[in-house]
Amino acid sequence: MPEPDFKMLARRMLDEGVRPRVVRRAVGEIRDHYEDLLVAAREDGLGDRQARRQAAQALGHPERIVAAMSAERGLKTWAFRYPRLAIVVYPLACLALVPAAPIVAGVDHAQALARWGASLLAAGLVTAGLLLVMQLSILFG
Amino acid sequence: MARSNPPFMSGVPELLLLRLLKQREMYGYELVRAIREVTGEAISLGEGVIYPVLHSLERDGALKARRKGVGGRTRVYYSLTKKGATRLERLQNDWHRIRGGITTVLESPGHA
Numbered sequence: 474m475p476e477p478d479f480k481m482l483a484r485r486m487l488d489e490g491v492r493p494r495v496v497r498r499a500v501g502e503i504r505d506h507y508e509d510l511l512v513a514a515r516e517d518g519l520g521d522r523q524a525r526r527q528a529a530q531a532l533g534h535p536e537r538i539v540a541a542m543s544a545e546r547g548l549k550t551w552a553f554r555y556p557r558l559a560i561v562v563y564p565l566a567c568l569a570l571v572p573a574a575p576i577v578a579g580v581d582h583a584q585a586l587a588r589w590g591a592s593l594l595a596a597g598l599v600t601a602g603l604l605l606v607m608q609l610s611i612l613f614g
Numbered sequence: 615m616a617r618s619n620p621p622f623m624s625g626v627p628e629l630l631l632l633r634l635l636k637q638r639e640m641y642g643y644e645l646v647r648a649i650r651e652v653t654g655e656a657i658s659l660g661e662g663v664i665y666p667v668l669h670s671l672e673r674d675g676a677l678k679a680r681r682k683g684v685g686g687r688t689r690v691y692y693s694l695t696k697k698g699a700t701r702l703e704r705l706q707n708d709w710h711r712i713r714g715g716i717t718t719v720l721e722s723p724g725h726a
Contacts, residue, residue, distance in 0.1 A: 499665045502642050502690055506661060509643040533660020541663045545670040 476525055479504050482535045489543040490553025499542065507532050627659060627667050629709060632694060632702040635677065639693035642668065668692055676701045 479500050486496045510531050514524035532538075542548060552559035579586055627649075634640065634648050645668075646661045671677045676698035682691050694702070 495669055498690065499669060502665055503662050505687065505689070506643045506646075506665075510661070531661050533662045535662075537660050538662040538665070541660075541666040542669075545666045547673045548666065548669055 476529055477503075477507060477532060477535055482538065485535065485539045486542050489539060490549040491542050492548060492550050495542075495548050503532065503538065625705070626657065627664060628671065629702070629705045630657070631664065631667060631671065631692075632676065632698055632705065635692055635694045636699065636702060639680075639691045641689040641691050645692075671698065674701075 482503065483496050483500045486499070487493060491499075507528055510528035511524055514527045515521075519527060546554055552563070630649050630653075631645060634645055634652070640648065642664055643661075646659065646664060649657060649659065668677065668679075672679050672692070674697075675695060677692045678695050679690050679692050681688050683689075
């Protein structure tokens with residue numbers, strides 16, 4: 474039995490649609506459980522390698538844990554619980570957000586946009602000034 | 615070597631967890647040790663598999679969880695709620711009824 478890869482375990486649970494908050498806590502608890510198993514195996518006199526193997530075996534195969542988590546429908550995100558609804562709601566929500574996207578982006582980058590606007594205004598004023606000078610020099614030259 | 619559990623074991627971990635948590639609050643590792651001890655290792659669980667059951671019971675309101683610092687580590691302790699106690703009672707009744715039925719069949723000479 475390979476040593477558990479907890480990051481991979483978390484990723485697999487997320488792939489199965491388990492809610493991120495549940496995944497974070499469950500993986501933390503499983504990691505603690507593994508540490509407890511390791512301590513117990515070492516106290517039984519096992520060497521490090523054997524202790525790790527025994528602890529991983531007692532914990533169970535990661536895919537079985539993922540399958541057990543995935544079987545609990547109530548622990549999944551609503552999109553995984555109601556996939557047909559999600560297929561309809563998500564695109565509609567995205568479509569509804571399209572007009573609001575520039576505003577949201579504008580609010581997020583308000584300072585940069587203000588600087589950009591001020592620069593454009595300054596450039597416009599300089600250009601207009603130059604054109605006015607040229608025009609005046611033609612008229613009175 | 616622990617024997618694997620037969621397929622009709624589905625639902626038994628839930629019953630055991632609720633029963634053990636009726637006595638006192640426990641964290642996952644403690645619960646697995648307690649199951650092993652109480653059942654004389656007759657029931658073997660992939661130990662990581664109890665967490666989905668615990669989380670599901672918590673979501674249903676049968677258990678509540680709280681973090682508690684013990685020996686420099688933070689543990690998630692589970693305890694039974696009123697709803698959980700009712701659920702346990704129902705599961706126990708179901709279990710006794712089914713066990714009674716199966717025992718009758720197994721011990722009846724006509725079905726041997």
